[in-house]
Amino acid sequence: MTWLRRAFLSRPYVADTILAMCVCAMSLLARGGPPTPGAGWHSRTQPPTVYEIVLAAVVCAALVFRRRWPRAVLAVTVTGFVANTMIDGGRSLLDLAPAIAMYTLASRCPRRHAWAYGGLAALVVTVARIGSGAGVWPAPEMLGTVAFIGMAAAVGDALRSRRAYVSAIEERARKAEETREEEAERRVMEERLHIARELHDVLAHHIALINVQAQVAEHVLATEPEQAREALGHVRHAGREALEELRTTVGLLRRPGSRDELVTEPAPGLDRLPELVDSFAFAGLSLGWMLYGAPRPLPAPVDLAAFRIVQEALTNVSKHAPRATASVRISYASDEVAVDVADDGQSGPSGISSGTGHGLIGMRERARSVGGTFLAGPVDGGGFRVRAVLPISRKNRR
Numbered sequence: 079m080t081w082l083r084r085a086f087l088s089r090p091y092v093a094d095t096i097l098a099m100c101v102c103a104m105s106l107l108a109r110g111g112p113p114t115p116g117a118g119w120h121s122r123t124q125p126p127t128v129y130e131i132v133l134a135a136v137v138c139a140a141l142v143f144r145r146r147w148p149r150a151v152l153a154v155t156v157t158g159f160v161a162n163t164m165i166d167g168g169r170s171l172l173d174l175a176p177a178i179a180m181y182t183l184a185s186r187c188p189r190r191h192a193w194a195y196g197g198l199a200a201l202v203v204t205v206a207r208i209g210s211g212a213g214v215w216p217a218p219e220m221l222g223t224v225a226f227i228g229m230a231a232a233v234g235d236a237l238r239s240r241r242a243y244v245s246a247i248e249e250r251a252r253k254a255e256e257t258r259e260e261e262a263e264r265r266v267m268e269e270r271l272h273i274a275r276e277l278h279d280v281l282a283h284h285i286a287l288i289n290v291q292a293q294v295a296e297h298v299l300a301t302e303p304e305q306a307r308e309a310l311g312h313v314r315h316a317g318r319e320a321l322e323e324l325r326t327t328v329g330l331l332r333r334p335g336s337r338d339e340l341v342t343e344p345a346p347g348l349d350r351l352p353e354l355v356d357s358f359a360f361a362g363l364s365l366g367w368m369l370y371g372a373p374r375p376l377p378a379p380v381d382l383a384a385f386r387i388v389q390e391a392l393t394n395v396s397k398h399a400p401r402a403t404a405s406v407r408i409s410y411a412s413d414e415v416a417v418d419v420a421d422d423g424q425s426g427p428s429g430i431s432s433g434t435g436h437g438l439i440g441m442r443e444r445a446r447s448v449g450g451t452f453l454a455g456p457v458d459g460g461g462f463r464v465r466a467v468l469p470i471s472r473k474n475r476r
Contacts, residue, residue, distance in 0.1 A: 094142045098138040098141040101141065101172070102134045105134050106130065106131065133161060137155055138172075141155070141178060144179055144182040148183040148186055152183050155179040156199050156202055158172065160202065163203075163206045173226070176199060176203065176227065181233055181234040181237075182234065183195055184235045184237075185238045185241075186234075186238065189235055189238070192234065196228060196231035200223075200224045200227045204223065207223060271443065275443060278390075278437065279386045285320065287312065287313075287358070289397075290363075290400060292309070294309040294362060316357075346385045346386075348373075348384050350385065354388065358396060363392070364404070367405070367408070368406070369408050370408070371409055380448050382444075383444040383447065386441070387417050387419075387444060387464065391464040392406070392419065394437055394438075394464075398423070404419065404420065404421040405419070405420055406419050413469060413470055417464075417465070417467075418464070418465045419465075420463040421462055422461045445467075445468060448468050449469050452465070452466045
């Protein structure tokens, strides 16, 4: 039955043609009055006239096109019903045609239009019955005819409502699926940016230190072996730190479960600033750092962002101006913390800019991720400056 239903739905004209042929055959074979007492079954029927055959053929042929032109088919079937009633006066299975047309119209038109057409069809059918003398209002035959039209309209309207409901549910499910896909894609992009920033900040810092210490070791290897050995020790230490942090990051990525379920090491913050400054000092960078205001614990996202901005800024100084003198200033205010890293190396034209490059892009993204501002660029008199102002808001607290 499922296969048959799908076949008819995929070929509507075939199904409607079969329906029309069945209605036409039943209306022609079942004509006639009640049987004569004592007579056989053959006394029930009378041979159809040419007029009846033509009328049945026209009315039933209209049913083939009921899906494409439902209003026109309803008009043709009701007209055929009136003609059959006025000439024959009796009831026949040809009365099914207006009900089928009414059902089709109600299933495809808005409810208000469907019931308006149904009321008009019922009125025409009733007037035709009364005019032919086949009954008087409200005789059971008259009420049955009107009820038949009304029932067909009700069933068609119910089918239309069900289709609209199913369509709305499918549309809602489709939009929900699209929303889930967009949300998943957005989360993936955020995670990719987060991983890219972390890897860049961690690896760039340690690789810059390794590069500087390797150059020192190469320069003094022949003349000062002790200093070269010390530089190689710094290289070994920086490489070990880089591998440990990289192993931790990769382990977190491979570990199942949500981010809240992960057991991680404490994120670095400004409390590790002396250790960070010492690592660059060992690499030969001349720098100093100062604190303004009363240091206090910061929200975890702000603390991490401030530390990574200082780390990346000093890494850039060690790569692009290794002989420059750098300064780090951390200023604590009531509602914000300011990070300022500057050097006196050679630079281009003066003026603060938004900066380009992955390092500057990462610092800017970190500042904006906690609602802060970021500026970077060359300054008057030579040198380069990085400044970030990070607000301390309640939403960023641990």
